[in-house]
Amino acid sequence: MATAENGPRGPRGPLDGTRVVELAGIGPGPFAAMLLADLGADVVRVDRPGGAGLGIDPARDLTNRNKRSVLLDLKAADGPATVLELVERADVLIEGYRPGVAERLGVGPDACLARNPKLVYGRMTGWGQDGPLAERAGHDISYIALTGTLSMIGRPGEPPTVPANLVGDYAGGSLYLVVGILAALQHARTPGGTGQVVDAAIVDGAAHLATMIHGMLAAGGWQDRRGSNLLDGGCPFYGSYETADGQYMAVGPLEQRFYDDFVRLLGIADTAPDRGDLARWDELRAAVADRFRTRTRAEWTEVFYGSDACVAPVLSLREAPHHPHLAARATFVEHSGLTQPAPAPRFSATPASVRSGPALPGADTDAVAADWDVPGLRTTRKDTTD
Known part of the structure; x- marks a missing residue:
C-alpha cells in the first residue's frame, strides 16, 4: 500500500484549474x-454552522478529501450573496437539496x-x-427498489x-x-457554449x-x-462458496475454457454434471459447494492463484488493501x-493524487477568500470570529 504525499503538493490531475462550489450535504x-x-x-x-451529515468525525470523512471548506449560513442575510460571489468565479456548483430548496435560499x-x-449547475x-x-x-434502498x-x-x-448504498447513491447517483x-x-467551454443545469436523479442512473x-x-x-439467471447467483459457476474456515471464494468462469480450468483445479473435472444441463445445476452447485468446504480460503487461493479459472478470495474491507495485486x-x-482508496481512474499525462485529508468545516475560509478574491467571505470570517 502506497503512502500519499502530505500537503497540497501532489499531482493535481486533469481538472487542475477547474473551480467547484459544493453546497454541503450527505452521500x-x-x-x-x-x-x-x-x-x-x-x-x-x-459548510453550514452546526454541521451536516451522518455523525462521522469530520477528520475521518474521506469524501471531503482534497477539498477546502468555508463556513456560511445560507439563511443569514448575507449568506446567499456570498455564495453567489463564489459562483461568479466558479465553473461548477453541486447541490443535493430537495427540489425548490436552493431556489428558496436564493442560490x-x-x-x-x-x-x-x-456555470454548470x-x-x-x-x-x-x-x-x-x-x-x-x-434513501438508496428506496430508489433502487422502484x-x-x-x-x-x-x-x-x-x-x-x-448492496450497501453503492448501487444507488454512488453508481446511479454520484457517477452519473x-x-x-x-x-x-x-x-460550456466550446465557442458559443453556455452553462446549464444537470439533473442527476438516482432513479434515472440506477435504471440506466x-x-x-x-x-x-x-x-x-x-x-x-x-x-x-447467469449473472445473479442463479448459475452454479457464478457465485460465492463457503470454505472450511467459514470464509468465501468468488467463482465466475463463464467461458468454457475458463470453466475447464476451474473444475480441473477444484478437482471435480471427472465427476461434475454437465454445466450445459440446466436441470442439473442444483446438483452441480452442491458438488462445487462440497468441494470448497474441504479446504480453507487461503488454501484455495493458493490453488487458483495465477490461473484463468476466474476464482478469487472474498476479502474484507480491511484485508483488501494488503492483497498483492x-x-x-x-x-x-x-x-x-x-x-x-486511491483516486481513479488513472491518467498518463495528468496523474491524480490524494493531496490533502478531509476538509474540516470552515478551516479554509481565509485562504479561499484570498485565492478566489471573495470579499464577502472575509466579512463572514470576521463576523464569526468576533
Missing part, C-alpha cells in the same frame, strides 16, 4: 465533489446562471427535479439483498452526476445501469425473478494516517 453529492477534487478541481465546500439555477452564464437528488415523488424523502434494480439482487425465495458535469463543462439486463429480458435471455497497483493509499 452522493459529496462523493461526486470528491471525485472532481481527486481529479484536480479546486472544490470549495460550503437556485436562475440566480446562479444570471450571475455566471457559463449540478443537482443531485434521489427522485429527480420533477415527478410525483420529487419532493418526497428517500427501478427494479433491487429485485435482481439476492437468493430466490428470500428477501432482496441490500460527474459524467453529466464533465459533459456540460465540455459544452440495468440497460444490458433489460435487453436480455426482452430477448428472453433473462428471467424476471431473483437468483435464476492491489498493493502493487497502489489501489489503496495511506494519507494522514487514514487508509483509503
Whole structure:
C-alpha cells in the first residue's frame, strides 16, 4: 500500500484549474465533489454552522478529501450573496437539496446562471427535479427498489439483498452526476457554449445501469425473478462458496475454457454434471459447494492463484488493501494516517493524487477568500470570529 504525499503538493490531475462550489450535504453529492477534487478541481465546500451529515468525525470523512471548506449560513442575510460571489468565479456548483430548496435560499439555477452564464449547475437528488415523488424523502434502498434494480439482487425465495448504498447513491447517483458535469463543462467551454443545469436523479442512473439486463429480458435471455439467471447467483459457476474456515471464494468462469480450468483445479473435472444441463445445476452447485468446504480460503487461493479459472478470495474491507495485486497497483493509499482508496481512474499525462485529508468545516475560509478574491467571505470570517 502506497503512502500519499502530505500537503497540497501532489499531482493535481486533469481538472487542475477547474473551480467547484459544493453546497454541503450527505452521500452522493459529496462523493461526486470528491471525485472532481481527486481529479484536480479546486472544490470549495460550503459548510453550514452546526454541521451536516451522518455523525462521522469530520477528520475521518474521506469524501471531503482534497477539498477546502468555508463556513456560511445560507439563511443569514448575507449568506446567499456570498455564495453567489463564489459562483461568479466558479465553473461548477453541486447541490443535493430537495427540489425548490436552493431556489428558496436564493442560490437556485436562475440566480446562479444570471450571475455566471457559463456555470454548470449540478443537482443531485434521489427522485429527480420533477415527478410525483420529487419532493418526497428517500434513501438508496428506496430508489433502487422502484427501478427494479433491487429485485435482481439476492437468493430466490428470500428477501432482496441490500448492496450497501453503492448501487444507488454512488453508481446511479454520484457517477452519473460527474459524467453529466464533465459533459456540460465540455459544452460550456466550446465557442458559443453556455452553462446549464444537470439533473442527476438516482432513479434515472440506477435504471440506466440495468440497460444490458433489460435487453436480455426482452430477448428472453433473462428471467424476471431473483437468483435464476447467469449473472445473479442463479448459475452454479457464478457465485460465492463457503470454505472450511467459514470464509468465501468468488467463482465466475463463464467461458468454457475458463470453466475447464476451474473444475480441473477444484478437482471435480471427472465427476461434475454437465454445466450445459440446466436441470442439473442444483446438483452441480452442491458438488462445487462440497468441494470448497474441504479446504480453507487461503488454501484455495493458493490453488487458483495465477490461473484463468476466474476464482478469487472474498476479502474484507480491511484485508483488501494488503492483497498483492492491489498493493502493487497502489489501489489503496495511506494519507494522514487514514487508509483509503486511491483516486481513479488513472491518467498518463495528468496523474491524480490524494493531496490533502478531509476538509474540516470552515478551516479554509481565509485562504479561499484570498485565492478566489471573495470579499464577502472575509466579512463572514470576521463576523464569526468576533
